[in-house]
Amino acid sequence: MTTLLDPTSERRPVERPRAPRPPALAGKTIALLDISKPRGDVFLERLAALLVARGATVRRYTKPTFTKPAPADLRRQIAEDCGAVIEALAD
Amino acid sequence: MVSVAPRLPDGLVAVVKRDCPTCCLVAPVLGEIAAGGRALTVYTQDDPEFPPAVAPRIDDHELVVSWHHHIETVPTLLRVEHGVEVARTEGWSRADWEALAGVTPLGAGLPPHRPGCGSRSVDPSLTDALRARFEGDRLRARRIELGAVEDEIETAFERGWTDGLPVVPPTPARVLRMLDGTRRAPDEVVAVVPPDLVPVTVEKVAINAVMAGCKPEYLPVVLAAVEAACTDAFNMHGLLCTTFFSGPVIIVNGPIAARIGMNSGLNCLGQGNRANSTIGRALQLVIRNIGGGAPGGIDRATLGSPGKHTFCFAEDEAGSPWQPLSVERGFAAGASTVTLFAGHGPSAIVDQISRTPESLARTFAVKLRAAFHPKLVMAMGAVLVVSPEHARVFAAAGWSKARLRAELDALLMIDGAELARGAGGIDEGVPAQLAAGRKLPKFLPGDLAIVHAGGSAGMFSAIIEGWVSGARGSQLTTREVIA
Numbered sequence: 001m002t003t004l005l006d007p008t009s010e011r012r013p014v015e016r017p018r019a020p021r022p023p024a025l026a027g028k029t030i031a032l033l034d035i036s037k038p039r040g041d042v043f044l045e046r047l048a049a050l051l052v053a054r055g056a057t058v059r060r061y062t063k064p065t066f067t068k069p070a071p072a073d074l075r076r077q078i079a080e081d082c083g084a085v086i087e088a089l090a091d
Numbered sequence: 092m093v094s095v096a097p098r099l100p101d102g103l104v105a106v107v108k109r110d111c112p113t114c115c116l117v118a119p120v121l122g123e124i125a126a127g128g129r130a131l132t133v134y135t136q137d138d139p140e141f142p143p144a145v146a147p148r149i150d151d152h153e154l155v156v157s158w159h160h161h162i163e164t165v166p167t168l169l170r171v172e173h174g175v176e177v178a179r180t181e182g183w184s185r186a187d188w189e190a191l192a193g194v195t196p197l198g199a200g201l202p203p204h205r206p207g208c209g210s211r212s213v214d215p216s217l218t219d220a221l222r223a224r225f226e227g228d229r230l231r232a233r234r235i236e237l238g239a240v241e242d243e244i245e246t247a248f249e250r251g252w253t254d255g256l257p258v259v260p261p262t263p264a265r266v267l268r269m270l271d272g273t274r275r276a277p278d279e280v281v282a283v284v285p286p287d288l289v290p291v292t293v294e295k296v297a298i299n300a301v302m303a304g305c306k307p308e309y310l311p312v313v314l315a316a317v318e319a320a321c322t323d324a325f326n327m328h329g330l331l332c333t334t335f336f337s338g339p340v341i342i343v344n345g346p347i348a349a350r351i352g353m354n355s356g357l358n359c360l361g362q363g364n365r366a367n368s369t370i371g372r373a374l375q376l377v378i379r380n381i382g383g384g385a386p387g388g389i390d391r392a393t394l395g396s397p398g399k400h401t402f403c404f405a406e407d408e409a410g411s412p413w414q415p416l417s418v419e420r421g422f423a424a425g426a427s428t429v430t431l432f433a434g435h436g437p438s439a440i441v442d443q444i445s446r447t448p449e450s451l452a453r454t455f456a457v458k459l460r461a462a463f464h465p466k467l468v469m470a471m472g473a474v475l476v477v478s479p480e481h482a483r484v485f486a487a488a489g490w491s492k493a494r495l496r497a498e499l500d501a502l503l504m505i506d507g508a509e510l511a512r513g514a515g516g517i518d519e520g521v522p523a524q525l526a527a528g529r530k531l532p533k534f535l536p537g538d539l540a541i542v543h544a545g546g547s548a549g550m551f552s553a554i555i556e557g558w559v560s561g562a563r564g565s566q567l568t569t570r571e572v573i574a
Contacts, residue, residue, distance in 0.1 A: 002243050005261045006233040007252050007298045007380045009289040065563040067329030 022084055026055030031082035035066040040088035047086060096159035099176065102130025103192055104169040106151070106162045109141040111208035114166050117183050118142035120198040127194050136165065136211045157212035158225050164207040168192070182207035219264035227263050229270075229277050230294060234263075247302070252380055254372065254400055258302035269297040272307030273314060274574055281314055282321035284382035285328035286389045291317065291381045296373070299380055303373035308351045309366055312429060313373045315570040316341050316403075319431040320374060325568040326433070330558060331384040334391050336435040337558040338399035339378075340474070341371050342542060344417035345427030347572050348405035355405035357546035360437055360476070360553065371401030396435035402555075404544060410479055411543035412486035419492070420569045427572040432474050432540065433565035437553035438462070442481070445550075448488040451481060452495060455552070456502035460533055462556045466510045466520035468531045472538035472557035472567070475499075478545035481552045492541055503533035535560065540567055 022028055030051050032044045048058045061078055063070050078085050105121055107114040122144035125131045132149060135141050136157060139150035151157055160169075164181040170191055171177065180187040183205040189195045212221060237243055243260040247253050259265065270277055270293070277294035284291045293314065300313050320327045320339050330337060343353055354364035362368065378384045386392065392399075408415045417428040440458045445451040455475065463471050477485075485495055507526030512518055514526075521531065538560045545552075558564055 001239065002237045002241075002260065003263060004235045004237065004243065004246070005230060005263060005266050005298050006235055007261055007295065007302055007376070009284075009287060009291075009295075009381045009383065010233050011287060011289055011383075065329075065559075067326055067333065067559055067564045068323075069328060 025051060027057075028083045029057045029059060029081060031078045031085040032058055032060050033070070033078065033085055033087040034060065034062045035070075035088060036063050037066045037089065037091055039091060043088045044086075047088075097156055098174045099156070099160065099169065099171045100130070100132045101171050101173065102132065104132050104134065104171055106134045106136065106157055106160075106165055106167045106169075106210065107142065108136040108165050108208070108211060109138040111165050113183050113205045113207045114142070116201060116205055117166050117188075117198065118144065120183075120188065120201070121145045123197055124192050124194055129192060129194060152211075154212045154217070154221060155225075157210055158221055162210040163213050165210050166207055167210070219268065222267045223263040226267055230263055230266060231278060231292070232266075232294060232298060251385070252302065252376075254375055254379065256400070258376070259304050261298045261301045265301045266294070266297050269301050269305065269307050269310055270294065272297075272310030275314065282318050284317070284321055284377060285384065286331060287381075287383035289381050289383070291321075291377060295381055296377055299376040300369075300373040303376050304365065304369040305373050306351070306365070306369075309370050309373075311572045311574050312341075312343060312347060312351065312366075312370050312427075313377075315429045315572045316370065316374045316431065317377050319429055319568045319570040320378070322568055324566040325431050326565045327378060327382075327384075330433045330565055331378065331382075332389045332391055333558060334393045335558050336392065336394060336396040337433045337556075338396065338402060338435065339371070339374055340398065340432040340434040340555055341374065341403040342416060342430045342432065342474070343370075343403070343405040343428070343572075344408065344415045344422075344430065345425065345572070347427035348408075353405040355407035355544050356410075359404040359407075359544050359546075360402075367403050367405075368401050371398075371403030374403075375399065375401065398435050402434070406542045407479070407544045410482075410547075412482055413492040413541070413543060416540060416542050417569060420567070422569065422571060428569050429572060430540075430567060430569040432472070432555065432567055433558040434472075434474060434555040435558075436555045437476065438556060440481075440552040440554060441550070442552075443550040446484060448485045448490045448495070448498075451484050452498045453502060455495075456499055458554060459499065459503060459539070460505065462533075462554060464519055466514065466517060468505060468510060468521060468533050469535050470559060471564075472534065472540070472560035474540045474542060474555040474557070476542055476544050476553040476555060478549060478552050479543070479547050480550045482543050496539065496541060499539065500532065500534075504530040505533060506530055537561075537567070 034040045051058050125145050133145045134149050134151040134156050167181050169176050169179050178191050180191050185203050189197050244257045247258045275293045279293045280290045351366050353366040418424050422428050442454040507529050510521040511523045511526035512520040
């Protein structure tokens with residue numbers, strides 16, 4: 001019998017349920033996160049207009065660079081300030 | 092699994108095997124010692140009935156005692172007090188045996204000296220299995236027992252451990268041998284590997300290095316490469332998840348390159364050298380298996396590049412007219428380093444005519460200008476690999492590397508009018524407001540590295556194109572190789 005050593009992380013990630021979808025947008029504060037890709041702002045501008053028209057408040061955030069995960073402080077701030085976040089991937 | 096050395100009985104202890112003429116020779120001597128009333132315990136490695144005249148005689152064919160007490164030769168005679176070895180002699184030497192046993196005379200009819208034989212515990216055909224048995228508890232990784240009909244290579248594919256090529260099965264014996272390549276403890280954490288941000292131990296890197304086909308002496312280079320890759324500056328996370336072509340390119344400097352047989356010459360960016368081929372592969376397997384970064388998952392490359400299997404070479408320092416990359420980057424001459432660059436390629440520079448540095452620098456510049464897109468600037472880096480026949484042109488004219496870089500910087504200041512979006516009938520390019528009325532550099536300071544490598548014939552150099560450079564993307568990252 002051959003024994004092999006596991007080359008993987010042997011990680012057992014904790015599964016967390018998704019947050020419930022907000023029943024309505026009116027009165028919610030929605031974060032729009034620009035990841036600093038070209039033309040992401042075009043997409044987010046349009047979304048902002050649509051959200052405001054539905055009674056939501058929009059807050060804008062920007063990642064320092066699209067190549068790295070959002071800094072922990074930024075993620076915390078968004079979670080504290082807003083009820084939902086929309087992230088723009090674009091080019 | 093035994094890992095603690097069994098306590099030896101006090102008095103005299105002999106370790107012997109029947110398959111050793113010297114042991115057979117001294118068998119009567121052991122009888123003399125026992126008959127003289129000295130406390131004597133004999134461990135026998137092959138035949139539990141040997142030597143016939145002695146008791147107590149303990150069967151050590153499992154080699155538990157021999158392994159743990161580092162018996163290299165039989166016969167070995169020890170004196171043990173309070174469970175601790177205080178004296179040892181190997182082979183047969185009447186004077187040494189008499190002194191150690193405190194019995195005179197011994198073996199009157201024997202020659203005064205006779206060398207012993209190798210202990211079974213150091214038999215090369217057994218040591219891997221013995222290490223796995225006795226040192227296996229140094230290993231913490233989960234053990235996977237394969238069924239009798241399971242093919243170990245196919246299992247690696249089925250479990251998603253490979254880069255598409257077969258891997259060497261990571262058995263405990265192979266991993267223990269790999270760990271001999273470093274003084275670092277198996278449970279030491281080397282880095283936190285993206286994208287899953289998992290701490291990786293020396294042992295887990297060693298497992299992946301075994302799979303990649305590395306020799307133990309490559310392990311320190313692999314460890315340094317993993318450390319460098321998992322820094323914020325190098326940004327392996329972003330490099331992995333980009334739609335772009337690039338992957339980690341490893342450039343090795345210093346004496347370790349020659350010591351482990353790396354290729355810095357003929358075909359050094361190609362196939363055929365085990366160290367070049369497997370070190371880069373080991374890093375990619377760590378990213379895949381530990382970090383969880385695999386194509387189709389977090390790796391989103393549109394096309395990728397063959398260098399994502401492995402892209403690793405050494406700089407030719409001995410033949411270079413210039414300072415090595417490691418020294419330029421602040422490390423002492425003679426230090427062994429790995430430098431990681433986020434890149435892909437190579438792309439060829441052909442110039443078989445130029446014999447002046449001015450002309451050759453212009454060739455380099457026009458090719459560098461075309462990197463990524465001739466109208467894109469200040470966004471990405473490159474490594475220029477200058478071959479010996481091209482370097483000779485600069486050396487003959489007294490051009491240092493700094494001089495070449497300064498000339499290239501000047502040649503690569505490009506008129507904004509040529510770069511603007513729409514210029515030349517090409518929509519791609521620099522936004523008009525950035526380009527208007529000025530010259531822009533192709534590369535930002537620090538984004539063009541120059542190294543010397545390649546075979547002695549051929550007026551060809553190479554560009555290894557990069558990915559997003561600087562703090563926005565990936566920065567050239569160097570780590571010293573620690574044994």
